[in-house]
Amino acid sequence: FSGDGSSRTWMATLEELRVAELESRECISADLLYELGNALDVVGRFEEACGAYRKSLAEEEAADARLNLGSTLVALGRNDEAEWSIRRGFQKLGWPPPECAVDVNPAPDVLSGAVRL
Numbered sequence: 001f002s003g004d005g006s007s008r009t010w011m012a013t014l015e016e017l018r019v020a021e022l023e024s025r026e027c028i029s030a031d032l033l034y035e036l037g038n039a040l041d042v043v044g045r046f047e048e049a050c051g052a053y054r055k056s057l058a059e060e061e062a063a064d065a066r067l068n069l070g071s072t073l074v075a076l077g078r079n080d081e082a083e084w085s086i087r088r089g090f091q092k093l094g095w096p097p098p099e100c101a102v103d104v105n106p107a108p109d110v111l112s113g114a115v116r117l
Contacts, residue, residue: 015042029094030059063092 022028022036037052066089073082090096 015039019043019045030056030063030092031094033059059092063089065089066092 018039033056040049070086
């Protein structure tokens with residue numbers, strides 16, 4: 001390293017590219033939101049980093065709720081609805097990655113009536 005700050009500039013440029021790549025995604029998991037927060041921190045966009053971290057936490061909480069709902073639906077014997085809820089819970093957590101996920105089943109009415117999760 002030359003000590004002239006060029007390595008720091010190079011690293012910031014890489015993080016700016018990572019920020020742009022993550023921000024351009026239509027769908028982003030809790031894990032990627034956390035990564036976005038880290039990248040925003042590195043480039044000095046601290047307010048936005050806080051927002052990404054908060055949204056990451058909210059996504060994880062939503063995932064927990066979907067997983068809990070799924071296990072309760074299994075206990076009720078409503079396996080089709082449970083499968084949908086559990087799949088969505090794992091997707092919120094980033095598994096499988098969005099580029100690998102295939103949605104072949106339309107969402108059922110998980111609760112009664114027109115209310116959908």
